[in-house]
Amino acid sequence: MRLMITALLVSLLLGPPGAGALQGDYQIGILEPLTGPLAFEGKRHLEGFEIMRDMINERGGIMGKRLVFAVGDATDPTAAASEANRLITREGVRILTGTYSSTLCGAASEAAARQGAIYWETSCVDPRFAKRNLPNVFRTEIDGTGFGWYNVEFVAKHLAPRLGKKPNELRVVFLSEDSSYGQGVTESARNRARDELGMQELAVEYYAFASTNDFTPVILKFKQLNPDVVFHVARGNDAVLFWRQSREQNLLFKALVHAGATGYGSPDFGKALGAEGNGPFALLEPGPGFRLEALRPEGRRIERDFREAVRKRTGSYPLGGHQLAGAGLWMLKLVLDRAGTDELAAFRTAVLGLDLPVGSLINGWGARFAPTGQNANERVQHYMLQWQDGQLVTVWPEEFSTQRAKWIPLGPWDQRK
Amino acid sequence: MQALPQLVVSSLLLGGIYALIAVGLTLIFGVMRVVNFAHGEFLMLGMYLAFWAFTLWGLDPYVTLVVEVPLFFAAGLLTYALVVRGVIGASHNVQIFTTVGLSIVLQNLALVAWTGDFRFVRPWEASVVLHAGTAAFNVSQLIACAVAGVLTAGLVAFMKWTHTGRVMRATAQDRDAATLMGIDTDRVYRLTWAMGIAAVGAAGVLVAPLYSVYPTAGLQFVLLAYVVVVLGGLGDMLGALAGSLVVAAVEVAGSYLFGTAWKEVLYFVLFIAVLVLRPAGLFGQRGAEMLGA
Numbered sequence: 136m137r138l139m140i141t142a143l144l145v146s147l148l149l150g151p152p153g154a155g156a157l158q159g160d161y162q163i164g165i166l167e168p169l170t171g172p173l174a175f176e177g178k179r180h181l182e183g184f185e186i187m188r189d190m191i192n193e194r195g196g197i198m199g200k201r202l203v204f205a206v207g208d209a210t211d212p213t214a215a216a217s218e219a220n221r222l223i224t225r226e227g228v229r230i231l232t233g234t235y236s237s238t239l240c241g242a243a244s245e246a247a248a249r250q251g252a253i254y255w256e257t258s259c260v261d262p263r264f265a266k267r268n269l270p271n272v273f274r275t276e277i278d279g280t281g282f283g284w285y286n287v288e289f290v291a292k293h294l295a296p297r298l299g300k301k302p303n304e305l306r307v308v309f310l311s312e313d314s315s316y317g318q319g320v321t322e323s324a325r326n327r328a329r330d331e332l333g334m335q336e337l338a339v340e341y342y343a344f345a346s347t348n349d350f351t352p353v354i355l356k357f358k359q360l361n362p363d364v365v366f367h368v369a370r371g372n373d374a375v376l377f378w379r380q381s382r383e384q385n386l387l388f389k390a391l392v393h394a395g396a397t398g399y400g401s402p403d404f405g406k407a408l409g410a411e412g413n414g415p416f417a418l419l420e421p422g423p424g425f426r427l428e429a430l431r432p433e434g435r436r437i438e439r440d441f442r443e444a445v446r447k448r449t450g451s452y453p454l455g456g457h458q459l460a461g462a463g464l465w466m467l468k469l470v471l472d473r474a475g476t477d478e479l480a481a482f483r484t485a486v487l488g489l490d491l492p493v494g495s496l497i498n499g500w501g502a503r504f505a506p507t508g509q510n511a512n513e514r515v516q517h518y519m520l521q522w523q524d525g526q527l528v529t530v531w532p533e534e535f536s537t538q539r540a541k542w543i544p545l546g547p548w549d550q551r552k
Numbered sequence: 553m554q555a556l557p558q559l560v561v562s563s564l565l566l567g568g569i570y571a572l573i574a575v576g577l578t579l580i581f582g583v584m585r586v587v588n589f590a591h592g593e594f595l596m597l598g599m600y601l602a603f604w605a606f607t608l609w610g611l612d613p614y615v616t617l618v619v620e621v622p623l624f625f626a627a628g629l630l631t632y633a634l635v636v637r638g639v640i641g642a643s644h645n646v647q648i649f650t651t652v653g654l655s656i657v658l659q660n661l662a663l664v665a666w667t668g669d670f671r672f673v674r675p676w677e678a679s680v681v682l683h684a685g686t687a688a689f690n691v692s693q694l695i696a697c698a699v700a701g702v703l704t705a706g707l708v709a710f711m712k713w714t715h716t717g718r719v720m721r722a723t724a725q726d727r728d729a730a731t732l733m734g735i736d737t738d739r740v741y742r743l744t745w746a747m748g749i750a751a752v753g754a755a756g757v758l759v760a761p762l763y764s765v766y767p768t769a770g771l772q773f774v775l776l777a778y779v780v781v782v783l784g785g786l787g788d789m790l791g792a793l794a795g796s797l798v799v800a801a802v803e804v805a806g807s808y809l810f811g812t813a814w815k816e817v818l819y820f821v822l823f824i825a826v827l828v829l830r831p832a833g834l835f836g837q838r839g840a841e842m843l844g845a
Contacts, residue, residue: 170660172768175668313813342812345772348569348763351562352807355555371670372764372772383681383688384558407672407764411679 157192161200163467164207164222164252166233166243171210172345173236176396176456180235180258181206183453183460186444191464197471209234212242219246219254229477230255232467235456237261237279237316244272253482257463258456260395262319265509271479273486273508275463275500279319281512282394285418286320287327289519290334290364293531294390297543298363303333308357310377311368312344312398320368320394328366337362344370350377354384363544365391367415369398375407378415382548389544392519394418396455405525412522413551414542416530420458420498421518424529424538431494437465441497462497466510469502499535554686559804561687567800568697569759571793573773574780575703576751582787583724583744586636587644589651591777592770593658594749598624598756599673599765600666606673606760613673613757614695624753628746636745637738662767671765678761692761699758700793703751708789720744724787779823783834791835798822798834 165184168177188202196202205226207218215234222228223246232255234243240259247254248269256264256274260282265274277285291302298305309325311317318341328334337360340353354377357365365388367377374393393399393415400417427435441461445453453461466489471477474485486504493501493516501514519531521540530540542551577591601620605611631654639650680691711717723730723740731737763769776799781787784795799819806818826834 170663172668172766172771174663175670175766178668340812343816346775346816347812348772348776349562349566349804349807351558352804353812355558355808359555371766372769375670375672375764379690383690385688401670403670403672403764407670407674 157196157199157201159200160203161197162203162205162226162228164219164226164228164231165204166207166209166215166218166222166231166239167235168210168239169206169208173210173239176401177209177235179454179456180233180460182449183445183457184232184464186448186457187441187461187464190440190444190461191468197468198475202468207233209239209243212239215239215243216246219243219252220250223247223250223252229253230467232257232463234259235459237264237319238314240264241315244269248272251479253477253479255463255467258459259316260319261315262323263315265505265507269508270483273504273510275466275502275510275515276459277512277515277517278509279316280323281515281517282320282418283323283325284327284512285517285519286324286366286392286394287332287334289416289418289531290328290390290392291332293519293540294364294392294543297540298389300363303335305363306335306337306361307364307366308337308360308362309339309366310353310357311341311366312370312373313341314344314370316395317341317344317368317370321366324366324394342373344373347373347376350380351384353377354381354386357388358384358386363389367391367393367399368395369393371397371401371403374398374401374404374415375412378404378408378412382411385548387545387547391415391545392418396420396459399522400455400520400527402454402527405522405527409525410552413524414522414545416519416521416540417527418517419520419527420453420455420462421535422520422527422529423452424536425499425518426535426537429494429535430499431492434495434497434499438497438499441465458498462500465497466502555808557685558687559808561684561689563797563801563804565689565693565697566804567797568700569693569762570773570776570780570800571704571796572696572700572755572758573752574777574784574792574796575700575707575789576748576755577777578781578784578787578789578792579707579751580744580748581781582789583720584640584741585724586640586647587651587778588748589648589774590655590658591752592772592774593655593662594624594627594752594770595756595759595773596662596765596767596770597627597658598753599760599763599769600662600671600756601753602757602760603671603673603765606675607671612675612677613760617754617757620753620757621750625746625750627753628749629742631749632742632745637742640738640741659767659770666767668767673760673765675761690762692758696755696758696762699754700796703754704789704793707747707751711789716743779819783823783826785833785835788833788835791833794835795833 167181207222209215230253231247234240235258237259244254254272260279262279295302311321329336399415400419470485474481489502491502495501499516503511503514518529520527521530528538529536602613605616639647677691780795785791802819803815806815
């Protein structure tokens with residue numbers, strides 16, 4: 136009896152079974168913009184990494200060790216490179232992850248490559264990222280080409296029938312901020328819409344996100360062109376400004392489609408406009424309305440636990456930054472546990488050996504990496520969300536969602552309630 | 553041709569907003585010959601004041617303006633005493649590095665205090681759309697534009713017809729001579745700086761209903777404000793107003809005719825041309841660029 140009580144006390148002192156087995160720390164480097172203009176999203180990614188780190192440690196850690204972070208502030212591309220160097224040479228990390236932005240991931244990953252470290256990107260979507268023949272660079276998230284592909288797929292398969300048109304009868308305009316992200320998504324969407332589906336491209340407009348204070352000239356042009364669909368890749372304030380000024384100028388289009396966690400994909404859009412922002416679509420990770428039952432059992436478990444952990448820490452449903460960072464870090468754990476080492480050759484073999492179908496991971500993702508280090512776009516399942524009464528809800532693909540798209544076509548501005 | 557009325561109205565209203573933001577910078581540069589690189593951050597602080605007053609107490613930005621002016625005037629006095637005064641006699645390089653430093657400090661203080669989230673001020677009037685013929689515009693834009701006109705006229709009158717204004721102009725023309733005439737130039741600079749900060753703070757409050765509020769919001773406008781100051785005549789109030797309208801017209805017409813990507817190319821070509829052909833600016837007196845140098 137005494138032995139039983141002693142064993143019970145010891146086990147209580149050691150904590151949960153998974154955590155108790157950890158032997159030593161395993162440190163990786165986290166690079167995110169934590170100050171400067173990109174910090175609002177960088178901090179959200181860091182929060183996602185921290186939540187997932189705690190989940191991983193509760194589930195046996197990484198390679199049997201407790202996962203810990205050395206964090207660097209990648210406020211711009213120069214800082215991203217210098218912080219990557221610092222984390223590798225001073226903190227001794229062998230794996231770096233981050234950096235959220237397409238303006239940062241190129242510089243950070245090249246610095247890591249020069250130092251012989253592994254670079255594990257969880258968020259940036261610049262299509263050029265995985266085309267540089269860098270054997271130490273990997274990306275779990277879709278690339279910009281995939282975003283463009285999904286957006287056009289949604290318009291052709293879901294919107295066109297509801298608008299009573301064939302895809303080649305749709306009149307479309309493209310509007311985008313001019314970063315590598317915006318250009319990558321827009322150009323891939325243009326290529327597919329125009330060349331593969333024959334959509335009628337009426338205009339393409341790029342603008343500098345940080346210095347555009349008035350969209351009226353663009354809106355006047357669009358009014359004259361009378362488009363059915365506006366493809367708009369926005370970054371922040373520009374989404375609110377374009378939407379508000381379109382309303383002021385009574386620009387009527389049948390649908391607006393965006394890609395990514397910024398602009399229309401950011402919760403800030405809903406905060407700014409409430410129900411006045413009803414209607415636009417944003418291609419994202421899943422949001423409210425996402426059907427857990429559509430996932431495989433292992434995906435359902437980790438998705439449910441991650442959602443719960445995010446809700447516990449932030450009080451809300453996981454946002455894009457949380458989801459990208461969390462999913463990417465969980466995938467890194469799976470790879471390291473398979474490889475059993477962070478030596479590049481074994482690590483790379485483990486990455487290329489992953490073959491998880493859609494629905495196996497957080498966000499309903501799967502994994503199948505190409506030799507370029509890019510996770511296959513068709514495994515990184517993405518979802519179309521729509522702003523409905525101040526909330527982004529998952530509306531497509533319909534088999535993954537309990538909600539349905541509304542306002543197709545978008546009616547007059549005062550009738551979108 | 554059908555779009556012309558809207559393009560004209562948009563140019564006037566956008567020009568009004570640029571003038572509103574540039575007037576404080578013009579005043580400080582005109583009298584003190586200091587290029588205030590922290591100008592955008594004081595604009596951002598004005599926007600945050602409008603945001604918090606609206607969020608916490610439901611105060612309309614136009615009511616907040618009453619509080620803003622004395623508050624930012626006091627902030628101007630404080631930053632002058634702590635930062636600017638020490639470098640007023642130093643080289644332009646030192647002044648530039650000091651105000652850039654101040655800018656970074658204020659940006660990051662805002663980031664730490666209020667996070668990098670975008671915030672929004674949506675008083676009832678922000679949703680009101682007015683029509684003039686075929687042109688449509690937002691009432692907040694109209695008010696910001698009107699205040700820019702009143703503020704510019706008020707400052708021109710102040711500089712021209714008050715004793716303090718004359719003292720400021722004398723100091724701007726020749727600091728040493730002004731000192732020899734018994735003018736307390738330190739007091740003049742203190743007052744000028746505080747007035748400039750109060751003006752840009754007011755601009756921040758007035759543009760808050762139109763744009764998002766975030767720690768680097770000022771950067772969206774400040775480059776344009778420098779262009780406006782140079783085009784207008786390096787310290788000339790009416791010139792800055794005219795320069796704002798020119799920049800806005802080039803931006804709006806250029807975006808419409810050639811595409812949005814061309815707007816900055818166009819107004820910077822104009823900017824360089826003016827610097828080369830008429831260094832004193834479109835409306836400044838010849839030699840103004842050398843004053844205080």
